[in-house]
Amino acid sequence: MSTLSTFLANNQGSGRLKLRSLSNRLFSSICIGLAFLTLIPLLSILYLVLKNGLPLLTPSIFTHLPPAPGLTGGGFGNAVLGTFIMVGIALLLAAPIGILSAIYINEYARQSYLSNTVRFVARLLTGIPSIICGVFAFAILVVHTGFSAWAGGVALAVLILPTVLLTSEQALLAVPQSLREASTGLGATHLQTIWRVVLPEALPSMMTGLMLAIARAAGETAPVLFTALFSQYWLTSLNQPTASLSVLIYNFSTLPYDYQINLAWTASLVLVAIVTLTNVTAQMLFRKRHQL
Secondary structure (H helix, E strand, O other): OOOHHHHHHHHHHHHHHHHHHHHHHHHHHHHHHHHHHHHHHHHHHHHHHHHHHHHHHOOHHHHOOOOOOOOOOOOOOOHHHHHHHHHHHHHHHHHHHHHHHHHHHHHOOOOHHHHHHHHHHHHHHOOOOOHHHHHHHHHHHHHHHHHOOHHHHHHHHHHHHHHHHHHHHHHHOOOOOHHHHHHHHOOOOHHHHHHHHHHHHHHHHHHHHHHHHHHHHOOOOOOHHHHHHOOOOOOOOOOOOOOOHHHHHHHHHHOOOOOHHHHHHHHHHHHHHHHHHHHHHHHHHHHHHOOO
8 A cells, every 4th residue: 555655756756857848848838939039039120120221331421411401412421420520519418427327326325314315316317208308408408508519419318317327327236345344444535436436436337328329329210300490411510400210210200202211221220330330349348348
């Protein structure tokens, strides 16, 4: 009787193991399938952009001005330049404020009322539609000074500031506390610990946040449309309307002319390439420096 009980118990245990193994394989297969499923939208976008954008992609695209509606030829060199300038202005404004704020709320007063308020406001700003940032910059700048690259940069800075602040804070939180304690134990001041130990350790993750901010700023249309408008000419002053790739794509994709629509696809390809190359280059450079 005991032998039969042992046999039945062993069979039940073996059946449970087989069921667990089958469930594990099934769950793993589902996860792998869903992971590949997430690649379909990205691959579809890349396919459409490459298919429609490559035919007009020539060096002259970057040195000529956009053609008038209905005409062929030309390019969007001024839009590429304007995009770089406005994103650069936004980064120069948002990066110092965001990183220094993250250092304060994480290294100096992590649980203070001010730090909690800053975190709450930053998270709240991440959910605000980008067009609101454009309207805000329009109200405080454009109404008084007119459309300009400066106004576009300010609108984009307001848009990416929460991203820079929150990603920088997460990068600082990821630095082990033991490194801070070791630095303090060796006689370093709080400022020296932050500058020579914490920031170098958090720099790669911070750069990832900055690249995400740059990618978002470069692809936004509404804030730039409200503040920098658009221009058919080369930029000669930061105080005048400025062309950008996102607005050019928006303008040309709605025109009933095949060449302008194809030029919008080419601009989309260039914008995707700029964002991708910026991310990859920054990751490679700062990852190597961090490893060294």
